[in-house]
Amino acid sequence: MDEVTFRVFRGEPDADGEPFGQMVDYTVALDEGMVVLDVIHRIQAEQAPDLSCRWNCKAGKCGSCSAEVNGKPKLMCMTRMEDVLEEAPDGEPVLVKPMQAFPLTKDLVTDSSWAYDTDRRITPISGPEEFDWEFRQEEADRLQEFRSCIECMLCVNTCHVLREHQMFDEFAGPRFFVRLAGLEMHPLDTESRIPEIKDDFGIGYCNITKCCTEVCPAGINITDNAIIPLKERVVTEFYDPLVMLARKLRSD
Numbered sequence: 001m002d003e004v005t006f007r008v009f010r011g012e013p014d015a016d017g018e019p020f021g022q023m024v025d026y027t028v029a030l031d032e033g034m035v036v037l038d039v040i041h042r043i044q045a046e047q048a049p050d051l052s053c054r055w056n057c058k059a060g061k062c063g064s065c066s067a068e069v070n071g072k073p074k075l076m077c078m079t080r081m082e083d084v085l086e087e088a089p090d091g092e093p094v095l096v097k098p099m100q101a102f103p104l105t106k107d108l109v110t111d112s113s114w115a116y117d118t119d120r121r122i123t124p125i126s127g128p129e130e131f132d133w134e135f136r137q138e139e140a141d142r143l144q145e146f147r148s149c150i151e152c153m154l155c156v157n158t159c160h161v162l163r164e165h166q167m168f169d170e171f172a173g174p175r176f177f178v179r180l181a182g183l184e185m186h187p188l189d190t191e192s193r194i195p196e197i198k199d200d201f202g203i204g205y206c207n208i209t210k211c212c213t214e215v216c217p218a219g220i221n222i223t224d225n226a227i228i229p230l231k232e233r234v235v236t237e238f239y240d241p242l243v244m245l246a247r248k249l250r251s252d
Contacts, residue, residue, distance in 0.1 A: 002029070003027055003028065004030055004039075004093075004094060004098060004239050005025055005026070005027050005028075005093040006025070006027075006028055006039055006040075006043065007023045007024070007026075007093040007095050008024055008040075008097075008108070009021055009022075009023055009025065009047075009096065009097045009107060010022060010023075010024045010051070011104065011106070011109050012105075012106045012239045013105075015116065018085075019104040021104075021107075022096070024048075025045050025093060026043045026076065027242055028042050028043060028046075028047075029042075031081075031095060033162050034081045035076065035078065035079055035080055035081060036067075036069055036074070036076040036079045036084065036094075036096065037053075037055055037058060037065050037076035037079075037251040038081075039081065039094075039095070039252060040076060040108070040241050041053075042176065043176060048130065051107055051108075052106040052107035052108060052109045053065070053076075053107065053108045053109065054090050054108070055066075055076070056128070057077070058077045060075055060077055060150070061150055063075070063150035063151045063152030063153070066099055066153055066154050066157065067096055067097065067098060067106070067108050067154045068095075068096070068098070068099060068100065068157075069094065069095070069096055070084065070088055070094060070095050071095065071212070072215075073091075073099065073154040073157045073158050073215045074090065074094075074215075074217075075152055075154070075217050078217055080233075083113050087230065090195070097110065098110045099112075099153065099154075100157065100158040100163060100224065101153075101158075101159070101163040102153070102156075102157070102164075102248070103155055111236060112153055114168050115151065115156070115175065115176075116140060116162055117152065118172055118176050120140050122176065122179060122180060122183070123191050123193055123196070123202070123203075126190050126191045127186070127188040127190060128190060134163070135187040135188060136187075139187045142185060143182050143185060143186060145225060146178050146181055146182035146185075146225075146226065147219070148218045148220060149179070149218055149220060150218055151175060152216045152217060153175060154217065155173070155213075155215060155216055155222060156173045156175050156212075156215065157215075157216075158173060158211045158212060158215050159173055159174055159206075159212055160209070160211070161173070161205045167202070167205065170202045170205065171201065171202040171204065171205050171206075172200075172201035172203070174206075174212035174222045174226075174227065175183065175228050177201075177206075177230055178222055178226045179196055180193060180201070180226075180230060181225070181227075181230055182225035184197075184225060184230065184233065187227070192239075194234055195233060195237075197230055197233075198237075198238060202235075203230055203231055203234060204231075206229065207226055210223045
C-alpha cells in the first residue's frame with residue numbers, strides 16, 4: 001500500500017474576512033481506486049477530525065466537493081488519485097486548497113451564497129398557462145445540455161472576471177449564463193432577458209477565454225453553446241443597424 005503526502009489548507013477568515021491559515025502536511029496510505037475525497041475522509045478519520053470539507057453524493061452529481069487540486073479546479077469525488085499522481089512531480093505533495101474565488105468559511109469550505117442571490121435575480125421561465133407543453137425533440141436536446149449543470153461553481157472559480165477582479169455585483173458568471181441560455185432558448189418561453197443580460201448581468205465582460213468550458217465536469221460547452229449565442233443576441237438587439245432602424249420606424 002503506497003503512501004502519499006497531502007498538503008491541505010487549514011484556516012478560517014481573519015477579523016477582516018480575509019483568508020488566514022496555513023498548508024498542513026498529512027501522510028496517508030492509499031488504497032487502489034481511491035479518489036481525492038477518499039483521502040480527505042481518511043485524513044478526517046485518522047489524523048484531523050476537525051478538517052472541514054463539504055460533500056454529499058460522492059458521485060459527481062451534487063457539485064458539493066469542489067476544490068483546487070494541484071492548482072486545478074476539480075470535483076474531489078471525481079478526481080482519481082492515480083491520475084493526480086501521474087501528473088504530479090515525483091516526491092511532491094498533493095496540494096488541496098479551497099476555491100479561491102469565493103470567501104473562505106473554513107479549511108476547504110467556501111461561502112457560495114452569492115450563487116443563490118444571483119439565481120433569484122433571473123426571471124424564471126414564462127410560457128403557456130397549461131403545462132402540456134409540446135416542442136420538437138431537437139429543441140429538447142439543445143436545452144438538455146444546460147440542464148446537466150450540477151452547480152459545482154468550478155466554472156465561476158476559474159473565471160478571471162470573478163476570481164481575479166471580484167466583479168460579483170456586475171457579472172453573472174458562466175454558471176448563470178448557462179441558466180440564462182437555457183431560458184432564452186426555450187421554444188415556449190415568452191420573456192426577453194436580453195436587456196438584463198447586457199446591463200445587469202454584464203455579459204460584455206466575458207472575453208471568451210473558454211477556461212470555464214475546460215473545467216466543467218458535466219461536459220457543458222459553456223462558451224460556444226451558451227455565452228456566444230447570448231452575446232450574439234445582445235449584439236442583434238442593441239447594435240444591429242437594421243434592427244435599430246426598424247425599432248426607430250416603429251416608434252415613429
